Amino acid sequence: MENGEILVIDLFAGPGGLGEGISAAQTSDGKSPFQIGISVEKDFHAHKTLTTRAFFRSLKTKSQPLDNYYNYLHGKITRDKLFELHPDIATEANQETLNGAKELGKDNKLIHKRIKDLVKEHKGPKVLIGGPPCQAYSLAGRSRNAGNKSYVAEEDTRHFLYKEYLEVICLAKPDIFVMENVRGILTAKVNGQVMFPQILEDLRSPGSVTKHKKIPKYKIYSLVVDAENPEDPQYKDSADFLIRCEQYGIPQARHRVILLGVREDIKTTPETLKLCDHQVSVEQAISDLPNLRSGFSKQKDNAKDWETAVTKNAAKLKRILKKQFDQESANSLNLKPKIGLSRIETALSDKTPAMPESLKAWYIDPNLNVVLNHETRGHMVDDLLRYAYCAAYAQIESSSPKSRHFPKELAPAHANWDTGTHADRFRVQVANKYATTVTSHISKDGHYFVHYDPQQCRSLSVREAARLQTFPDNYIFEGTRTNQYVQVGNAVPPYLAQQIGKIIIQLIFP
Structure with a gap:
């Protein structure tokens, strides 16, 4: 990995929607600076989808012929045969996805070692993406379980999921992080107290939660509302962090909270997402x-x-x-x-x-000549x-x-x-x-x-749902049809993630 590239660490990756979009973002001169170094996913089927896509991206990055990938999509060869025909690419793809489904909180030793190794060998910018499952945020504050004598934090895996996300921020010290979650995070209460303000404080100062020393602090920005004071971004309404995807070219009313964390030493102020001219039906x-x-x-x-x-x-x-x-x-x-x-x-x-033409270019692969995952x-x-x-x-x-x-x-x-x-x-x-x-x-x-x-x-069909989620047509979902539906439904729209990627590029290379 060249130092000019941006290392991406993808947690809770699912089938790879957020990573797909971020890695597809390009500079004004057409270069693709993002390189996913690690994708962590615990679900076996989503992990398989993630690895197949990592394989495809690696082929493209190394400018290798895509014929065998298309042969796999056409059913002419098996996935095992595809990987066998490109052993180096297969090794790289499997390494990116940790050679199997892995879970933060359970496989920390392996995950943390890989992250430390990547950070050590990569001298350029780093970006952390992903969002812990929504249940994790019900335990974001440290004081909420006070008075509950039967509560044992060590026995609640959701506690570790949240803490592990902060732990990875401390391990990687990324220039930027992107955290996505359901809109319910804005109003979730514990013991009658809305927890979102505490979540923001934890993310601004992750070291104070994990007790690691010399951990940088972060400024947390909205991607849709300009901060009154960019040097110390504060927002009057928690809903300022809510992204309504239909306003940004996604053919779906998907409303999600996405936080942009910018390390305190970076003085550039991020732009906000640009509203689309016409909503897509x-x-x-x-x-x-x-x-x-x-x-x-x-x-x-x-x-x-x-x-x-x-x-x-x-x-x-x-x-x-x-x-x-x-x-x-x-x-x-x-x-x-x-x-x-x-x-x-x-x-x-x-x-x-x-x-619209921009979406057509995003979805359509002229060399594909087949429709994937289209079954009722x-x-x-x-x-x-x-x-x-x-x-x-x-x-x-x-x-x-x-x-x-x-x-x-x-x-x-x-x-x-x-x-x-x-x-x-x-x-x-x-x-x-x-x-x-x-x-x-x-x-x-x-x-x-x-x-x-x-x-x-x-x-x-799965493919129609994938279109509404803005997955490119050459993105194949592995597993049974039921598995595929679950993966698509849980994903971040890649086309939205690509737009976020462009904002990150402008932050890192102003």
Whole structure:
């Protein structure tokens, strides 16, 4: 690693969204200064995805041919064969991800040694990225468990997760750190006390928590609100740290807290993220992907029976819509199933991507020539009609129906359906709006992530969810389909991370 490069230490990496985006950020003259030195992830499947991507990045960094990587994506060779064909690259990728899933708090000896070695051999700038799981922050302060005689900090692994993050800051003394978390961190209370101010204090002075000596202090900046005093950034409202992703080119209402820590000796003030001109809709993000049909989860699955079921549903749904809306609106919809669809499709469609050019360049790999992770799940027959209703309703109203909008004949047999508790039990992703937050719940049943096309009558595929999270199309997710959904739902949008990376570059190389 050259001294001019920026060493990246990625903790709680998941499938690599934050690292992918940061490492893709370039200088004004087209150079890519970020080099991920270590990615730590405890989940086996996410770790496998992370390692495959590290392999791909290493091939590109060393300007080696990508033919074998594409052969793997096309299913022509196995992943093991791919790694076997490039032993040096494979060794490097595995070393980056610690040769296996590892967990802070349990595998500290190995993780800390690797970080110390990287810091020792690298004389250039260093950046720490990642965010401890949200539960960790419920223990951010040291005083909150006072009075609880039964509490033993040594037995609470979440305590160690938080402390370990601060420990790595002290080990690496990074120029910059980026910490991401759920918006709930802003209002989380322990013993009636909001803990976010204490979290900020801990991050400003990590050495006072870990008891390490000669640890630099950090200034904590918002990425969306300018500080009144950049030399000593303080913010009137904790919500100033909240990033609304849909305002920055992400086709999804993902609201996350992201803190930018800048070492006290760095005098440059970070810029804030630039608002996008136009928000990106679901249809713009995924409409060029191949059409698919859903499957049956409780009966034998075949295309003919699916087409028959959806055709019957279409006639029934047309009658329902004519009662609920005016006849013209109902008649304008084509609810009949698209014929000849499969549940999995790897061939590119002939549709032209409708997204902005900047996103098109981000997503599309002209050498890929295959669609990855694009497969549907099975659904109950009764739910197919509800999915079609949601999609049709959204085409008329430009919003997803609540439980109160459903005709009684479509109401599921849930005791609390009419209570309002599950008003969003079925939620369609409206075509002309950005998506709701993609979460790991998408791995469960798909009810919150219904596709906007009633003729496909299904929930989103992993690839469609990945598009909404802004993963490039050549980013393959390893593991079972359920594993893949979980990985995508837990990730940081790489396209947002790339924008943060550009801000870091300007900080380090002003």
